[in-house]
Amino acid sequence: MTDHGSPNLLALLTAQEAARLSALCRRRHYRDGQVIHERGDPELRMGLVIKGCVNLMRLNRQGEVAFALTVHAGQNYGDTVALDRFERTHRAVAVGKTEIDFLSATALQHVLESEPGIVAALYRVAAHRLIAAVDLIDDMRMLGIEARLAKRLLAMLDQSSQPGRINCVQEELAQLLGVSAVTISKGLRVLEGQALIKTGYRHLLVPDVERLKVWLETED
Secondary structure (H helix, E strand, O other): OOOOOOOOHHHOOHHHHHHHHHHOOEEEEOOOOEEEOOOOOOOOEEEEEEEEEEEEEEEOOOOOEEEEEEEEOOOEEEEEHOOOOOOOOOEEEEEEEEEEEEEEHHHHHHHHHHHHHHHHHHHHHHHHHHHHHHHHHHHHHOOOHHHHHHHHHHHHHHHOOOOEEEOEEEEEEHHOOOOHHHHHHHHHHHHHOOOOOEEEOEEEEOOOOHHHHHHHHHHH
């Protein structure tokens, strides 16, 4: 699962800033698959993943996952909820043994008033996510599913440790783009028919990344 390339908050902080932030947090431990919070939960706090991952997901009326993304170690989530006193908009589920530092709304307000370095890092993360969200909305309005898929696959390749290979399943791509698995399957068949990708068991291969980029430029 992908995180839209969101910056790592801890990597943006100095050791001293990270220590001061940690001192304001309360650490919680979760087992694999444990629900951290449900949509509509009114508890207002920012989460900073220390170990493991957190899947944020929205369910459809049938209880199936319609959209999901992953928050990795070092990344934060929930700061806008805590700041604006909103209810939770997604279910959060631990992936693997997970540790999270939680920052209360009061502590977050303290950070905003007294920690300019941490504020600057939070702003960089928020700005990246805002741009990614607007980009995703624009893609939904302007691009066909094949181009949306190609764009997302290129972004996932940037995060992959294996050049030209993306480890995922079609259901994950469907959840990420907010479409049905059938739609994803059709889009993948089009891309594979043009030899831009090759599908395999729980993975995709992109034999020529530059060729996929050139193709996308003609569609974008």
